[in-house]
Amino acid sequence: MNREEKAAAIEEIAGELGEAGAIFAIDYRGISVPQAAELRTKLREADAVFSVVKNRLAKRAAADAGTEGLDDWLVGPTALTLIKGDPVTAAKVISDFTREHDVLAYKGGFMDGAPLDGDGFQAIARLPGLDVLHGQLVGTIASPLTGLLAGMSNMISGLGRQLAQMAEQGLVSGEPPAEDATDTGSDPEPAETPEAASDEGSDPSAADETESDQDGSADEAPAEDAEADGESSGESDKEDSDG
Numbered sequence: 001m002n003r004e005e006k007a008a009a010i011e012e013i014a015g016e017l018g019e020a021g022a023i024f025a026i027d028y029r030g031i032s033v034p035q036a037a038e039l040r041t042k043l044r045e046a047d048a049v050f051s052v053v054k055n056r057l058a059k060r061a062a063a064d065a066g067t068e069g070l071d072d073w074l075v076g077p078t079a080l081t082l083i084k085g086d087p088v089t090a091a092k093v094i095s096d097f098t099r100e101h102d103v104l105a106y107k108g109g110f111m112d113g114a115p116l117d118g119d120g121f122q123a124i125a126r127l128p129g130l131d132v133l134h135g136q137l138v139g140t141i142a143s144p145l146t147g148l149l150a151g152m153s154n155m156i157s158g159l160g161r162q163l164a165q166m167a168e169q170g171l172v173s174g175e176p177p178a179e180d181a182t183d184t185g186s187d188p189e190p191a192e193t194p195e196a197a198s199d200e201g202s203d204p205s206a207a208d209e210t211e212s213d214q215d216g217s218a219d220e221a222p223a224e225d226a227e228a229d230g231e232s233s234g235e236s237d238k239e240d241s242d243g
Helices: 005-017 033-044 055-064 087-102 120-123 130-169 194-201 202-243
Strands: 022-027 048-052 079-083 105-111 115-117
Touching: 005 048, 005 055, 022 087, 033 048, 033 087, 079 087, 087 105, 087 120, 105 120, 115 120, 120 130
Parallel strands: none
Antiparallel strands: 022 079, 022 105, 048 079, 105 115
16 A cells, blocks of 8 residues: 555545544454455444554544544454444444354444443443334323323214214204293193083173163163153143143
8 A cells, every 4th residue: 555545544534533423443353254244234224334444544544533542442453333323223233243253342432422441332232222212202202192182082082972962862953842841831721621612602792782781771661661651641631631
């Protein structure tokens, strides 16, 4: 590798170190080329790269990027895992791959600018990934909302059933209910009896007029008698004067 190639490699590594949110230094001894390709594919899902670098170039790149403390782990065969995505997912991938193939060893690293030792690496490797955490958070937030919506739906359904029952009973049909004789407070008209019919057939005013006529004729009768008496007495006086 000539000077220009080395300068380009250092610049590339320095750029990746500056963009990485987490850096894992891994001892890659014992890993095969196919296994390395498999590991790179799995790490790509976490937006991470597995890069085997020369320690001397990596130290110069760390100095250019301002990444302090990385020199302590750049001893022996070292591969840098540079993570832009979820460091928990990347740690789980490396931990699972190590158990499966009995290769790789974690040397040290950084996460969010803080040193991460071997115990810390194993701890985050046991955590659920961000996708799982997001799903759990959404489920926790949505659970009360789901209960509220279910309660409101039950209330609306219950109201609908009550309205349907009232509609069946004619209470909300838009027409007034039929009046019941017992509810109106008025007594039903009694059926006409023969006596009532006979009474209604006679006109009270006619009866009064008949009585008045009878009274009038009774009153007029003495007057006629008086006139008759007057005529009789007049005739008698005339006969006396003639005699």
